[in-house]
Amino acid sequence: MNVSSLIGKLISKIVIKRFQIPGLSIKTPDNKIFHLSENPEKDLGTISINDWSFFWDVAMGFDLGMAKAYLKGKWDHPDLPNLFKNIASEYKKTNFEYAKKIAPVKLYSIIAQSIKSSNTKKWAKKNVSAHYDISNGFFKLFLDPSMTYSCAVFDTDQTSLEKAQETKIKNILSYSEIKKHDSVLDIGCGWGSLSMQASKDFDANVTGVTLSNNQYKYASNKIKTAEMGDKVSIKYDDYRNIKGKYDRIFSIEMLEAVGHTGVSDFFSHCSSLLKDDGTLQIQIITIPDEKYDSYKSNCDFIQKYVFPGGLLLSLDNIENASKKYGFKITNKVEIGTHYAKTLSHWREKLEKNFPDFSHKTLNIYDYRKFYYYFSYCEGGFLSKNISTYQITLKKNN
Numbered sequence: 001m002n003v004s005s006l007i008g009k010l011i012s013k014i015v016i017k018r019f020q021i022p023g024l025s026i027k028t029p030d031n032k033i034f035h036l037s038e039n040p041e042k043d044l045g046t047i048s049i050n051d052w053s054f055f056w057d058v059a060m061g062f063d064l065g066m067a068k069a070y071l072k073g074k075w076d077h078p079d080l081p082n083l084f085k086n087i088a089s090e091y092k093k094t095n096f097e098y099a100k101k102i103a104p105v106k107l108y109s110i111i112a113q114s115i116k117s118s119n120t121k122k123w124a125k126k127n128v129s130a131h132y133d134i135s136n137g138f139f140k141l142f143l144d145p146s147m148t149y150s151c152a153v154f155d156t157d158q159t160s161l162e163k164a165q166e167t168k169i170k171n172i173l174s175y176s177e178i179k180k181h182d183s184v185l186d187i188g189c190g191w192g193s194l195s196m197q198a199s200k201d202f203d204a205n206v207t208g209v210t211l212s213n214n215q216y217k218y219a220s221n222k223i224k225t226a227e228m229g230d231k232v233s234i235k236y237d238d239y240r241n242i243k244g245k246y247d248r249i250f251s252i253e254m255l256e257a258v259g260h261t262g263v264s265d266f267f268s269h270c271s272s273l274l275k276d277d278g279t280l281q282i283q284i285i286t287i288p289d290e291k292y293d294s295y296k297s298n299c300d301f302i303q304k305y306v307f308p309g310g311l312l313l314s315l316d317n318i319e320n321a322s323k324k325y326g327f328k329i330t331n332k333v334e335i336g337t338h339y340a341k342t343l344s345h346w347r348e349k350l351e352k353n354f355p356d357f358s359h360k361t362l363n364i365y366d367y368r369k370f371y372y373y374f375s376y377c378e379g380g381f382l383s384k385n386i387s388t389y390q391i392t393l394k395k396n397n
Contacts, residue, residue, distance in 0.1 A: 001052070008055035015055045021087060028052075044086055049075050061105030067301040067376075068105075071368050080372065081344070084379025106299070113299035116309035119262030121238045125211050127257060127309035132212035134366070136191075141357055142350040142370075147191035147218070150253040150283060151339040151388045161345040164338070168283075169197050172250065175331055175392045176281040178202050182247035185209070185273060187239045188254025192219030192232070198250075199231040208234045209242060240265065245275050252283045253388075255318075259311050260296050263321045271325040271395070280327065280393040285339070287312040287386055306373045312386060327393040336387030340378050347374035 001009075016026055016034050023042030026034045028049050049055075051074040057065035069075055077083050116123055136147075143149055144162040152164035153171060172194065178184070182204045186195045189208030192215075198204045210216050216236040223232045235242070249270055258266050270280050287295050292314040303310050319329060354367050380386040 004053040004056045005051060008052040008057075008059075011059060012052065012055045015058055019058075023086070024083070042086070044083055045078050047075055047077050047083075051075075060103055061109075062103040063301060064106055064109055064299070064304055065103065067305060067372060070372050071305070071365055073364070073368065080375030081340075081347075081378040081382065084376050085382040086379075088379060088383045088385045109299040109304050110297070113303050113309070117259035117303075117311050118309075119259040119265065121240065123309055124238060124257065127307070128211035129213065130308050131306060132210075133214045136214050136218050137357065138366070139191075141353040142346040142374075146193040148193045149190050151285075151335055152342045152345075153335055153338050154341055157341075161342070161349075164342070165193070168335075169194055171333075172252065172281055172283065172390065173198060173201060175333070175390060176248050176250065176279050177392075178204065178248050178279075181205070183207075183245070184248045184250065185242065185244075185246040187249065187251040187270075188257070189215070189219065189234060190252070191215050192222055192234060194250060194252060195219070195232050195234070196223065196226065196228060198248075199228055203231070204248075206232045207242070207244075207246075208232065209237055209239045210234065211236070211238060240269055242269075242273065244273065246273055247275055247278045249274055249278070249280045250282075251280070253285060255282060255284045256307065256310050256312055259309060263313055263317055264324065267322045267325040267327060271327065274395065276395055276397055278395070279330075281390070282318075282393070283335075283388065283390045284318065285312055285386055285388050286318075287314055289314040289316045291385075292317065301376055302373065305369055315389070318391065322393055323396075326396050328396040329391055330394050331390075331392035333390045334387055335390060336381050336384065339388045340381035343374045343378040343381070347371060347378065350374070 012028060016036070020037045021044065022037040024036045024044040025046040026036065026049060027046050029052055033046065054069045054074040057069040057074070059065065061068060116127060139147065139149065144165050146162070146165055148165040148169070151168065152161060153168040154164045155167060178198060180202050182202060184198050184204045184206040186206060186208040189195050189210050192208055195206045195208040199206050208219060210219070213236060216234055219234045223229055223234065255263065255266060274280055296311060322329065350367070350370055
């Protein structure tokens, strides 16, 4: 037994005592089961601890330590989305809340997050590359054939992921009031699905922008293969370097990457790029207004392990920053419940397809990171701790 496992075993009962989540049980490596808090109306299943060092990780990093332990295979649970849905609403009621204020890994990560979210062009490129440049092949494991990596919109529970993504793109185009031959800027264009659809449906001249080299190469090749190069071009660049005037600007789940200070820069630059009669159409994951201040001074699993430098904004942030640069919100559609379903599809596809891919470039750590990420966010949407909106903005001329 190594030192961290030895210490973990010694402090295990202290950690368990602090971690009182109603309806949850913990099974330790010696097969003892601890029922954290009796709740006849709720059964959250059992966290099976595979290594005593789990408790050391949690003591050192709070929720980040719990995440680290999962990524390294130190614990498992049969229904992670449901676990996270309930933990999100319960953990602040426990005596364990104090730990995040003194856990050293947590404190260090909060400092690192404040640097990474500074929204400089250097950090923006590093942060995007850290997530999106893993492997196009890996993303193909769980995305639909169009490689659309954002919340879909499901007409029914039986709607396929592919069809739901088509519906989302159709809605985005409709809300934007795009017209034939419009000039379009797609900020954070991903693998190019929205850019290409806008050109196909409206004969639009589209410029897509991404800071991911893998996305740039993939989207450029897809456009070339489709013989759409005269209408759609992809730039490997920071959106703040883009010049010109556009009828429509799209930003689909990109604002989460700009940070607290970057939201003003975003609307300022979009105002300079958008024609007076144009529209700015965004899709964004949000956090409730009342939780924003405490959230932005924290560092959670997503920010440390998945989207470094990322930060969810609140509706107040968006409205206030956009108004400052002459925008008014003309349409707002909440689709948060659809994101829980989207994430469920991604998680199930990843679980199904990863075994045939794992021998190529990625290991079980990467698989567990994305499985945890999808489950963590699914729980957040199910508990309504986060949501997603499609927002249309116009210049307030």
